[in-house]
Amino acid sequence: MNETFNPERVEHLHQSLSSHSEKMTIWTQLNAQVTKGAETLHHQAEQNGLPLSPLHSWWQACYELCSGYQIKISQVEYGEEEYIVLTNHGPAILDLSHWTLISNLARPFVFPPQTHLQPGDSIRVDVQRYAALSFHHRGRLLSVSGDKLELRDNRGICVSSWVYEREATNFIVINYLSYDGQEKYTEADEFVELMNISPHWVDLSGWRLSSVRGKQVFVFAKRSKLAPFATCRVYTNHFDANTGGYSFQSPRAIWHNKGDEAQLHTAHGDMVYCYAY
Structure with a gap:
């Protein structure tokens, strides 16, 4: 295989082009990689005296490019x-x-x-x-x-x-904090958004997200994890499976509109990130 035919490119495409609106771009670039790989495999097989059919070359290229992903x-x-x-x-x-x-x-x-x-x-x-x-x-x-x-x-x-x-402490950031919820009185739709800025899966088991002023603490359950370059949200008292399903389950607002600080610590107490406003 030449250097341009590399399964790591699939991961790169997934990271940089993640929305459904970009699916045609993803497919076009993947097709180009598969075609390049099929040409390489076909040429190598002919040189070795073991020619492959075009379909076999194409399928083998698909497998070698995408199987690792x-x-x-x-x-x-x-x-x-x-x-x-x-x-x-x-x-x-x-x-x-x-x-x-x-x-x-x-x-x-x-x-x-x-x-x-x-x-x-x-x-x-x-x-x-x-x-x-x-x-x-x-x-x-x-x-x-x-x-x-x-x-x-x-x-x-x-x-x-x-x-x-x-x-994992260098790979998770507090990306956004919505402290002025739309739900009257309880502001249950307040949320803190975490982002994984790395290509690694990050284990969040036992990690703690806390409000310094509000004195509330959310603890991630065992086997909680965040995919590479993904985000999740921790709501005040709202459940959203699409953003991780995490919630403080607090009957009252947590994040004060006049200012607070969100802190994220590992299970062993190492500071990961703080976000003040």
């Missing part, structure tokens, strides 16, 4: 029981042979040959030595204070990454 690190457990879960969200069966899971604190885990993941299925990699798929690591592997995990394909390209606690 359909798998994600979907869960990381770093408490009493340590493990990582990968989920195949796409339409193709994935061959994970020789893919690697990388932690900052241990040698990589390499998936053995003939490791396949069906569409819609998940696979779990444990830390303990007794598991079928395991890092075979003695003692703790995933630090409770923070770590970064990467899933890399057999070409070494990072297809998914996950950060938590201290490793």
Whole structure:
């Protein structure tokens, strides 16, 4: 494959062109990448004396370009029981042979040959030595204070990454605070919007969003997470599944119209971001 045929471009397109109104631009650019890849594969096969049909070349290019994008690190457990879960969200069966899971604190885990993941299925990699798929690591592997995990394909390209606690503090910002709600008396539709400014999945488990003046604290539930370059909102007393479904569930207004400060901390108390107005 030449340098222009790279699965990381799919992630870049998703990040930079995310609205439905831009779908034609996305499709046009993806088609260009697939066509370039198909031409490369077709040419390489002819040189090796194993010519491929145009359809085979095109399908193989689609798979190589997009297969990495359909798998994600979907869960990381770093408490009493340590493990990582990968989920195949796409339409193709994935061959994970020789893919690697990388932690900052241990040698990589390499998936053995003939490791396949069906569409819609998940696979779990444990830390303990007794598991079928395991890092075979003695003692703790995933630090409770923070770590970064990467899933890399057999070409070494990072297809998914996950950060938590201290490793995530530079990646979440308070993007906007709507302190003057429209709902009379309760202002239940006030909200704080958080944004993930990184290409990593960010684990928000146990993180705390607080109002300094209003003295209210919202704690993110276990396994709360924010996708790469995504946003979520924490409402005063309103539920919106499209923005994460988070709410203080406060019967009264939280954010004072004359000024306040919103603070975001990790579960261990590290300051992530503060927003004063």
